[in-house]
Amino acid sequence: xxxxxxxxxxxxxxxxxxxxxxxxxxxxxxxxxxxxxxxxxxxxxxxxxxxxxxxxxxxxxxxxxxxxxxxxxxxxxxxxxxxxxxxxxxxxxxxxxxxxxxxxxxxxxxxxxxxxxxxxxxxxxxxxxxxxxxxxxxxxxxxxxxxxxxxxxxxxxxxxxxxxxxxxxxxxxxxxxxxxxxxxxxxxxxxxxxxxxxxxxxxxxxxxxxxxxxxxxxxxxxxxxxxxxxxxxxxxxxxxxxxxxxxxxxxxxxxxxxxxxxxxxxxxxxxxxxxxxxxxxxxxxxxxxxxxxxxxxxxxxxxxxxxxxxxxxxxxxxxxxxxxxxxxxxxxxxxxxxxxxxxxxxxxxxxxxxxxxxxxxxxxxxxxxxxxxxxxxx
Numbered sequence: 001x002x003x004x005x006x007x008x009x010x011x012x013x014x015x016x017x018x019x020x021x022x023x024x025x026x027x028x029x030x031x032x033x034x035x036x037x038x039x040x041x042x043x044x045x046x047x048x049x050x051x052x053x054x055x056x057x058x059x060x061x062x063x064x065x066x067x068x069x070x071x072x073x074x075x076x077x078x079x080x081x082x083x084x085x086x087x088x089x090x091x092x093x094x095x096x097x098x099x100x101x102x103x104x105x106x107x108x109x110x111x112x113x114x115x116x117x118x119x120x121x122x123x124x125x126x127x128x129x130x131x132x133x134x135x136x137x138x139x140x141x142x143x144x145x146x147x148x149x150x151x152x153x154x155x156x157x158x159x160x161x162x163x164x165x166x167x168x169x170x171x172x173x174x175x176x177x178x179x180x181x182x183x184x185x186x187x188x189x190x191x192x193x194x195x196x197x198x199x200x201x202x203x204x205x206x207x208x209x210x211x212x213x214x215x216x217x218x219x220x221x222x223x224x225x226x227x228x229x230x231x232x233x234x235x236x237x238x239x240x241x242x243x244x245x246x247x248x249x250x251x252x253x254x255x256x257x258x259x260x261x262x263x264x265x266x267x268x269x270x271x272x273x274x275x276x277x278x279x280x281x282x283x284x285x286x287x288x289x290x291x292x293x294x295x296x297x298x299x300x301x302x303x304x305x306x307x308x309x310x311x312x313x314x315x316x317x318x319x320x321x322x323x324x325x326x327x328x329x330x331x332x333x334x335x336x337x338x339x340x341x342x343x344x345x346x347x348x349x350x351x352x353x354x355x356x357x358x359x360x361x362x363x364x365x366x367x368x369x370x371x372x373x374x375x376x377x378x
């Protein structure tokens with residue numbers, strides 16, 4: 001099959017759709033601000049003044065503490081200089097890719113968001129897939145694999161790596177001189193994923209890198225922070241790679257993260273979780289009327305995969321038809337970055353959207369699927 005556009009390109013198409021089509025592509029929160037979040041945003045002018053008078057390290061340390069503690073990461077190395085603030089987790093991933101030895105073999109979870117594989121490959125790394133089944137069976141790759149990268153929870157499946165499995169991986173990596181890399185961009189959405197990863201990794205004696213992201217939690221229009229944390233054992237030139245990419249993240253955004261994290265632990269998490277759960281139920285019920293089911297019914301992240309029967313249209317065809325109907329979702333081929341064909345029977349929708357948008361998109365998807373299934377010789 002011909003190569004499809006990467007997922008981010010499809011997300012850009014959705015954002016820039018001059019026709020104003022429904023965008024259910026990216027996993028960011030594209031919602032109206034809650035009253036509590038609105039109160040935080042209304043304080044941004046004051047945050048500019050605060051950022052001008054307070055030392056940057058103090059603001060950064062406060063934001064790291066507030067955010068990481070709000071998602072259960074009490075052992076994160078706050079204040080040690082081993083957490084770097086980036087504009088985004090994608091930039092943080094690219095910094096890691098540049099710091100890893102050129103040509104190194106890296107095991108990356110499969111399926112997962114394709115920009116991880118794209119960035120690593122662009123930086124000269126050699127990749128091999130680690131399936132979710134292998135993860136759950138604790139079948140960890142040995143040398144010559146230099147690093148093993150998990151996405152926790154995984155996007156698009158929502159799989160949470162159990163604490164015992166991460167401990168097993170960390171102990172394996174410590175024995176074999178490997179690095180554990182954890183992309184925890186969706187961690188804030190799922191309490192089950194909020195066990196203290198840093199404590200597990202350090203207790204095992206592992207060399208590790210963890211990527212955190214505020215961008216999946218709040219509707220702040222790309223005002224976000226990606227955090228790149230690394231172990232005391234790390235010998236990679238991460239700080240050099242960081243300095244080649246940026247000076248610092250915005251102290252104003254860090255102040256906003258501090259305030260939004262406070263709301264997250266005072267009802268914000270529950271409000272977001274309820275909305276995503278309701279939207280997931282709408283997708284399940286509407287698509288159930290045409291015989292489609294959720295591929296990951298227990299997923300708790302703000303996206304949902306729909307399984308497509310082999311007898312009907314695949315996700316590449318369905319995606320193209322939906323775009324003509326003014327609805328943007330993601331075909332799952334690119335998530336299967338090592339084998340696009342393996343994702344053809346799944347399509348993904350984002351749930352952190354207004355309820356009316358999700359309902360309309362679900363009905364349009366159902367209609368598209370019904371009509372395409374009726375065509376001869378699919």
